[in-house]
Amino acid sequence: MSSDEDDVILLWWWARQKKNFKKTSTSVVANELHSDPDKFKTFYRMSKIGPKIFKKDTNFRIAVPVEERILITLRLLKKYYFRFLATGCNFRALAQHFMRGETTVGKIIAETTEAIWECLQPTYLPVPSLELWKNIAARYDLLWQLPHCLGSIDGKHIRIKKFNNTGSRNFNYKGFFSIQLLACADADGCFITVDIGDLGRNSDSGVFRLSRLGRWLEIGKMDVPQSEPLPYDNEGPNFPYYFCGDEAFPLKSYLLRPYPQKTLNDQKRIFNCRLSRGRKSVECAFGMMVSKFRVFETPIACSESTVISIVKCACALHNYIRKTEGKLYEKQNMNSQDENNIPQHLKTTQHQQAVHNLSTASSVREYLSSYFLRPEVSLPWQWKYALYSVANYIQSDVPKLYINMIFTSKNSKKILFFKLALYINTSKNSKKILFFKLALFINQII
Structure with missing residues (x-):
């Protein structure tokens, strides 16, 4: 072709580029800016992220501006709500909205989420120091x-579309494809550490064992506080700091899990309740993150590296929002239990802290469970919960009636009657016949 034809083609190409630029930047980005210019400039300035995702213009195309790259991933409405992360819409819908190619949108999201993680992680999800661990334990x-609790650990399945050439490696027991998010959260529902990308078919205990946190705790590389006596137990042994998890995790001296349901007594039920009460912080963290970022409600159709970047970005943004705009939990009015208010028949289970050798994980759990029975640290409702949990397990109102009688009656013989009646009513071997026989017998005694 002649030079004149080359000039015509070049002019036509530039006219097309300018037309596309006006359609995208002018009608979309500018409208978002004018809707709330102050907050847009404050939030979208992002001086740390901008250089990481900035692209130069070339002779053949105009680069997507930094503002639009962020806007594709994050969209400002009233507060910091997010377009792709919040709606979970696919790349095709985003491409049509911003008048960009699907491949371009996918690449922009991958680069922007990775840049956000690199900028927010050192500040809002740093490697915990000794001082940070102590602050978490105090909280x-x-x-x-x-x-002495350093955090609650749990895993979450992130829904995905099956990756190419992966077979059933990511197919989990719930019946869908996923990758694992193993997280440790503090008392306020902020993530301390996250481990992302393990196969969906693996169990929580297997993921924890292979995670960086699990390996560091196993070899003692994690800079956690040294063992020391528990509060109100200055004469007791040095008790280690620990994490709490559910039944899916192994029992370790640094990771406590609830007692099995088949071997429960009052002391163990109280321990399970107290431990599960603290473990819900990580469950609340997952719930808050999913409610903000609706991308997790549907399978994510991206490459494995992009999915990991999206999850990391969401975790960092969750901590950012939680610490800058969120409302931290407040202390509940939990006064220590007065020993006079504890039922007489339950006082015999207190102060059984004969275990001083904390060399095994079982002894650590046993000592903490007996520690929760002390009047200085027991909670007002924990004794009643120990018996109510039995009634809730069999879903009957009759045991609850006996429980109330036990707590309100002052007659020791009647207390014995109601205890035996509660035990028989919860048994499975001809409980009704045996219950009436025993009731007639005890009625003669009373």
């Missing part, structure tokens, strides 16, 4: 009455 004791 746990203040809010959830769990002394």
